[in-house]
Amino acid sequence: MTVEQSLPICIAGTWRLGGGERYATHYPATGEPVAWLNAASLDDVEAAVQGAHQAFVHSGWAQRKPHERAAVLYRIAALIREQAEELAQLQRQDNGKPISETRALVASAAGTFQFFAAACETLEETITPSRGDFVSMSVYEPMGVVAAITPWNSPIASEAQKVAPALAGGNAVVIKPAEITPLLALQLARLCEQAGLPKGLISVLPGKGSLLGDALTRHPLVKRVSFTGGTRTGKHIAHIAADKMMPVSLELGGKSPTIVLEDADLDHAVAGVLYGIFSSSGEACIAGSRLFVARSLYEPFMARLTAAAAQLRVGDPADEQTQMGPLISAGHRESVERYVALGLAEGGRLRLGGERLRGGLFEQGYFYPPTILEGLGNHQQVCQEEIFGPVLVALPFDTEEDLLEQANDSLYALAAGIWSRDYKRAWALGRRLQAGTVWINTYKQFSISTPFGGWRDSGLGREKGRLGILQYMEQKSLYWGMNPQPLAWAGVEAGQ
Numbered sequence: 028m029t030v031e032q033s034l035p036i037c038i039a040g041t042w043r044l045g046g047g048e049r050y051a052t053h054y055p056a057t058g059e060p061v062a063w064l065n066a067a068s069l070d071d072v073e074a075a076v077q078g079a080h081q082a083f084v085h086s087g088w089a090q091r092k093p094h095e096r097a098a099v100l101y102r103i104a105a106l107i108r109e110q111a112e113e114l115a116q117l118q119r120q121d122n123g124k125p126i127s128e129t130r131a132l133v134a135s136a137a138g139t140f141q142f143f144a145a146a147c148e149t150l151e152e153t154i155t156p157s158r159g160d161f162v163s164m165s166v167y168e169p170m171g172v173v174a175a176i177t178p179w180n181s182p183i184a185s186e187a188q189k190v191a192p193a194l195a196g197g198n199a200v201v202i203k204p205a206e207i208t209p210l211l212a213l214q215l216a217r218l219c220e221q222a223g224l225p226k227g228l229i230s231v232l233p234g235k236g237s238l239l240g241d242a243l244t245r246h247p248l249v250k251r252v253s254f255t256g257g258t259r260t261g262k263h264i265a266h267i268a269a270d271k272m273m274p275v276s277l278e279l280g281g282k283s284p285t286i287v288l289e290d291a292d293l294d295h296a297v298a299g300v301l302y303g304i305f306s307s308s309g310e311a312c313i314a315g316s317r318l319f320v321a322r323s324l325y326e327p328f329m330a331r332l333t334a335a336a337a338q339l340r341v342g343d344p345a346d347e348q349t350q351m352g353p354l355i356s357a358g359h360r361e362s363v364e365r366y367v368a369l370g371l372a373e374g375g376r377l378r379l380g381g382e383r384l385r386g387g388l389f390e391q392g393y394f395y396p397p398t399i400l401e402g403l404g405n406h407q408q409v410c411q412e413e414i415f416g417p418v419l420v421a422l423p424f425d426t427e428e429d430l431l432e433q434a435n436d437s438l439y440a441l442a443a444g445i446w447s448r449d450y451k452r453a454w455a456l457g458r459r460l461q462a463g464t465v466w467i468n469t470y471k472q473f474s475i476s477t478p479f480g481g482w483r484d485s486g487l488g489r490e491k492g493r494l495g496i497l498q499y500m501e502q503k504s505l506y507w508g509m510n511p512q513p514l515a516w517a518g519v520e521a522g523q
């Protein structure tokens with residue numbers, strides 16, 4: 028198939044052209060088209076949800092024993108591993124992340140399927156303490172059709188985090204990937220089918236979120252939405268869900284503080300702060316984008332950090348040595364540039380970066396260099412809003428109380444980092460920071476076995492962890508009557 032031929036999309040097990048408009052996806056490093064496809068239409072949404080519902084009701088997937096569902100998930104993990112290099116290269120083209128990073132994302136997707144297969148086959152339903160003449164139990168049931176709506180920054184890993192627990196829980200899934208990065212979700216659906224997932228249980232609907240994601244969220248047969256993306260979209264989905272009384276999980280934006288105390292191990296802190304903000308070119312919800320440094324350490328620390336940031340290798344995502352690839356699109360780079368200009372207008376100073384890179388590949392792709400702003404107050408817009416690019420704002424602090432007040436002063440509360448040799452101090456500070464995840468002497472480390480999610484405008488609910496599967500299941504209580512006598516209230520005697 029040539030690039031110009033439209034790719035089929037997956038509508039409840041049928042692979043065909045979408046009914047929506049034809050569009051191309053682009054390689055952010057060069058701006059060249061990677062694939063053409065026809066977006067899904069509203070009729071396709073209807074067909075996907077109806078087909079998913081039919082598959083949920085008739086395929087027997089929900090009734091399979093947990094270890095039988097797990098076997099299919101283990102096969103999906105194995106197929107992802109078999110095709111890891113092709114998937115990583117496709118992901119690189121899909122969103123321009125460096126190949127070293129896309130390999131890690133693919134490996135994490137395989138790990139996610141393996142983990143939820145294990146969670147599925149070891150999930151315990153409980154007999155609750157008896158408080159009457161009955162045996163009481165708590166069990167879990169699948170929900171039906173689940174919608175998984177994902178952003179463009181980490182395809183396959185984001186999708187796996189939703190699809191694996193949803194399938195493990197016995198549901199059907201309709202994925203709405205970001206319009207500009209649909210390729211990995213399509214490939215994942217093929218692997219699910221190849222692994223023996225019954226037809227119809229997975230669909231992929233590329234196209235505009237405001238049309239398709241909205242319709243999917245409103246659909247009466249969709250029983251849960253798991254969303255990762257921007258806070259504004261998340262709130263819109265939450266409103267629709269409230270009207271339907273439908274559970275949702277929302278993984279949203281962030282403006283995470285990363286804190287360097289006077290006693291930090293500076294080698295670790297410099298490496299961790301750099302990785303926290305500049306890996307993925309800052310296009311990460313958990314990017315450590317607000318840096319707080321103890322005032323006594325501020326100048327020497329910033330000098331080291333800036334020198335190291337200037338050495339980061341920005342360039343061709345296909346090069347194994349590249350640390351930062353391009354941003355996702357020309358429009359997104361312009362938004363990052365507007366934030367930097369705003370920071371300067373707010374009185375900030377550039378310590379590093381802030382100018383487009385020139386020459387060679389930099390003229391074609393949407394590259395932006397590591398950028399550090401300082402001289403700003405935490406209340407200012409660039410310190411409060413998510414930039415989602417390689418822009419760090421650095422602020423000195425005087426006392427721990429002053430630090431905590433500023434670090435917690437944000438609508439977002441997704442993550443935070445602390446660098447200190449004093450574990451007792453780090454513990455106390457870590458408990459007082461308001462964030463879904465706090466990293467101490469490390470940053471941006473992930474484990475599928477550990478729950479993840481945000482507070483406040485950073486989200487609702489938790490993904491991952493063994494109990495992540497329960498997000499996709501309804502809890503049910505069962506009571507088994509054990510009294511040989513009829514219930515006393517009615518006055519009916521036994522044997523009469």
Ligand code: NAD
Nearest residue numbers: 177178179204205236237240241256257260278279280312
């Ligand atoms: P986005 O909110 O624009 O889009 C996310 C998804 O929602 C896309 O698939 C999009 O098509 C869809 N969508 C858009 N409008 C919709 C609507 N009205 N109804 C239903 N769906 C709709 O976000 P983005 O620009 O793709 O991603 C970047 C954002 O994602 C950042 O804010 C980032 O912080 C956040 N993010 C959060 C996490 C997390 O785990 N907390 C992880 C990655 C990214």
